[in-house]
Amino acid sequence: MEANDRVRVRRHPERGDYSAETIHQILDEAYYCHVGFASRGQSVVLPTTHARVGDVLYLHGAAASAMLNAASDAPICLTATILDGLVLARSVYHHSMNYRSVVVFGVAREVTDETEKRMALEALVEHVVPGRSKDARPPTGTELASTRVLRLAIGESSAKIRTGPPKDSEADHALDVWAGVVPLHLETSAPTPDPEIRPGIPVPDYLRGLGSARRNG
């Protein structure tokens, strides 16, 4: 993708990446995103779930959602972040984080076509737990009507990636202070069955190794 003036990373430009492959990978690995929009003269940024299908991101929520209402047909900014490590420098000044993040600018549009809406809802479930949509009951007509889906083309977008150790000044290397990186990653624990679950239903295979499968694409 082309880096235009709006998405060109100026602070640490060497960390900018505009390739669709990188941007898609980060969006796919991140469980959720934040959507920034204007609401009655106020900037609002709210966390929500997303799913990518090709060059399009889908968002969903209650038909009455104020966020989806304000974001529909409006210029929005969506960000997704994966935290990879805490970067501890010898100086307070150089403390940082290792991360992969994406920013997408665009105008979100409501999906009204029923086929696309159903496909988007399936993609949202698959984004969180691949394999789940084959198992779970599809939405009824009433559930579909009470759900709003927005589509946002991944056009103007950027990724920014920080990796590696702290960047202390040469003089600070002489300090008697531990410095380095504490790696971070999301991990799933053993699934806890719903107390109301019918006896004899096993934990599905697609839940095994969910976290690591996601990290490894």
Ligand SMILES: Cc1cc2nc3c(=O)[nH]c(=O)nc-3n(C[C@H](O)[C@H](O)[C@H](O)COP(=O)(O)OP(=O)(O)OC[C@H]3O[C@@H](n4cnc5c(N)ncnc54)[C@H](O)[C@@H]3O)c2cc1C
């Ligand atoms: C987990 C995390 C922690 C951070 N902590 C800090 C902090 O404490 N202080 C701090 O100053 N910055 C922090 N950053 C970096 C921050 O996101 C900005 O990149 C930085 O502040 C520069 O902002 P700017 O407005 O000068 O960006 P500019 O470089 O002027 O932004 C221009 C364009 O570059 C792109 N861009 C900028 N930042 C990002 C990004 N993170 N991901 C994808 N595209 C981007 C956008 O398209 C943006 O419109 C952190 C980032 C992450 C992911």
